[in-house]
Amino acid sequence: MFDIVGFIILSALGSFFTALAASPKKQLKLWFLASSKTIHDEPQPFSVPGVEKSDDAKLLQEINNMADCHETAALLADLIRKDGAGCWPPRAEHDHTAWPAALRPYREIYEEVAPLLPTEHVSLDDEVNKARITSFRTRLQQLLHERVDLTQVEALLAAADAGRWDVFPRDTYNAFYACVAWCRHAYRWATIPVVRLAQLEKTLPLPQELSLPWSYLQSHFGLCSESGNNTSNLVLNFTPSDTYALQINPGLSQRVTTSEEAFARVFHEVEVLGLPVYHAVVSAVLAHARGDMVGCLVQARRVAAQLRPLLSSYYDRVHDARIAKSAWLSHVQGFYAWGLGLEGEGERQQGGKEVVKFDGLSGNQVLLFQVLDAFLGIEPYLSEENLNRNVPEKQRVFCRAVERHSFRSRLRSDGVEGQIRGELGEIVKRLRLFRTAHRSRAKAYLSQPAPERLPMTAGKSLLKEDMDQSLEYLDEFMVGRLAQTV
Numbered sequence: 336m337f338d339i340v341g342f343i344i345l346s347a348l349g350s351f352f353t354a355l356a357a358s359p360k361k362q363l364k365l366w367f368l369a370s371s372k373t374i375h376d377e378p379q380p381f382s383v384p385g386v387e388k389s390d391d392a393k394l395l396q397e398i399n400n401m402a403d404c405h406e407t408a409a410l411l412a413d414l415i416r417k418d419g420a421g422c423w424p425p426r427a428e429h430d431h432t433a434w435p436a437a438l439r440p441y442r443e444i445y446e447e448v449a450p451l452l453p454t455e456h457v458s459l460d461d462e463v464n465k466a467r468i469t470s471f472r473t474r475l476q477q478l479l480h481e482r483v484d485l486t487q488v489e490a491l492l493a494a495a496d497a498g499r500w501d502v503f504p505r506d507t508y509n510a511f512y513a514c515v516a517w518c519r520h521a522y523r524w525a526t527i528p529v530v531r532l533a534q535l536e537k538t539l540p541l542p543q544e545l546s547l548p549w550s551y552l553q554s555h556f557g558l559c560s561e562s563g564n565n566t567s568n569l570v571l572n573f574t575p576s577d578t579y580a581l582q583i584n585p586g587l588s589q590r591v592t593t594s595e596e597a598f599a600r601v602f603h604e605v606e607v608l609g610l611p612v613y614h615a616v617v618s619a620v621l622a623h624a625r626g627d628m629v630g631c632l633v634q635a636r637r638v639a640a641q642l643r644p645l646l647s648s649y650y651d652r653v654h655d656a657r658i659a660k661s662a663w664l665s666h667v668q669g670f671y672a673w674g675l676g677l678e679g680e681g682e683r684q685q686g687g688k689e690v691v692k693f694d695g696l697s698g699n700q701v702l703l704f705q706v707l708d709a710f711l712g713i714e715p716y717l718s719e720e721n722l723n724r725n726v727p728e729k730q731r732v733f734c735r736a737v738e739r740h741s742f743r744s745r746l747r748s749d750g751v752e753g754q755i756r757g758e759l760g761e762i763v764k765r766l767r768l769f770r771t772a773h774r775s776r777a778k779a780y781l782s783q784p785a786p787e788r789l790p791m792t793a794g795k796s797l798l799k800e801d802m803d804q805s806l807e808y809l810d811e812f813m814v815g816r817l818a819q820t821v
């Protein structure tokens with residue numbers, strides 16, 4: 336049984352450490368950091384001024400401690416223990432020399448083909464692009480056929496399915512997921528910037544060495560999309576020491592490579608800074624369930640306070656100086672799209688065959704926003720179908736539990752409950768601010784010229800024929816969400 340006194344002490348300590356980490360008093364902060372045994376010594380290429388990475392080990396331990404006391408904490412602990420390989424953001428061991436031998440060719444093939452994928456100056460000639468696409472796909476397919484022993488790979492994936500994490504550790508599994516996702520997106524587009532010719536493809540058989548592992552990986556994470564997702568392609572694309580792992584544009588100009596990396600880092604860092612938010616969310620829900628309104632207020636305040644630095648991670652990076660508008664649309668965004676169908680059971684008729692079309696990545700798959708929406712009792716942004724396709728099952732299940740236990744609508748308007756209401760209102764205000772800023776920034780990035788391609792977003796695939804109509808269409812999603820954020 337959970338000890339209530341222990342919980343109150345832990346909550347108070349949590350708030351104290353949080354306040355300390357944000358304290359402008361350098362001496363205090365240095366003392367706090369010196370006593371920490373986690374990542375503070377590591378280089379932090381993207382540190383947010385005034386904010387340090389939290390004491391993750393302590394938060395993880397507290398989440399574990401709460402697991403016996405509340406469903407939301409139990410599901411968060413399960414997500415971290417399994418999909419996170421014991422950490423959050425999830426740990427991915429990208430050092431392939433530590434991988435089981437049968438998996439290493441995937442990473443070696445990535446090293447070999449990645450420099451062939453991008454070009455600084457894209458051609459507008461379909462014939463030139465067709466030759467590039469064919470040459471890239473042929474090379475990748477050939478390397479996979481020659482070097483991958485699919486029987487051994489399948490044996491390892493089956494071992495993981497059977498719980499043999501001693502032969503296929505979870506952090507290796509995560510990095511392998513990212514690597515196969517990268518190879519699939521590279522094969523799909525075959526040249527970066529993405530070109531019209533590839534966009535117009537309806538279906539594309541992928542090499543067996545990319546489709547067989549994918550069905551195991553997707554089934555393991557509880558997803559059914561042919562495309563990668565925010566977790567596989569962005570969050571997992573960093574080493575445990577925060578190095579960006581799999582590049583789209585290696586060898587291109589710094590303007591392109593730094594923009595690509597900066598963009599990916601936002602998604603990873605949102606989850607770094609998200610951990611204290613998830614901890615505070617489950618602590619608030621637990622305190623509320625126990626009728627401890629003061630404890631609930633402390634935790635709701637923590638959520639609101641953590642949001643400021645967290646959203647700064649977006650505000651400070653999603654602008655031209657860090658992510659060049661001239662580089663993003665052509666050299667970054669296209670890779671994350673998918674826009675291909677899979678023949679089989681489906682809703683769309685094409686030439687007599689039923690084809691299910693899958694879209695690619697979008698910020699709408701980011702766990703943090705789904706958790707915040709659920710905590711506030713705002714209905715999910717994504718449809719059930721989209722969630723099942725693109726958001727790992729353990730993330731979905733955690734969000735649904737937070738939503739079930741959302742208490743905002745049941746709070747009285749006076750006393751401590753009134754104060755909790757006020758804190759939740761503050762969170763709504765910050766989310767609205769984010770959604771307003773996001774709306775105008777997204778438009779600025781999407782309006783860049785990209786004559787080599789048709790209007791497309793990664794998350795919604797091909798759009799209307801011209802960009803103005805497409806932007807109007809996309810704006811409706813963002814305006815609609817803003818209206819729901821109350």
Ligand code: HEM
Nearest residue numbers: 601602605697698699704716770777780781794809812816
């Ligand atoms: C230049 C970069 C970006 C562009 C152009 C962009 C564009 C868009 C567009 C057009 C939508 C609405 C359609 C859809 O659902 O896919 C959207 C939704 C969304 N995006 Fe982004 N996005 C960008 C970066 C980000 C980043 C870095 C984040 C957060 C880390 C993010 C978070 C979201 C969220 C949470 C939604 C769902 C709607 C909402 O909750 O407000 N986006 N984005």
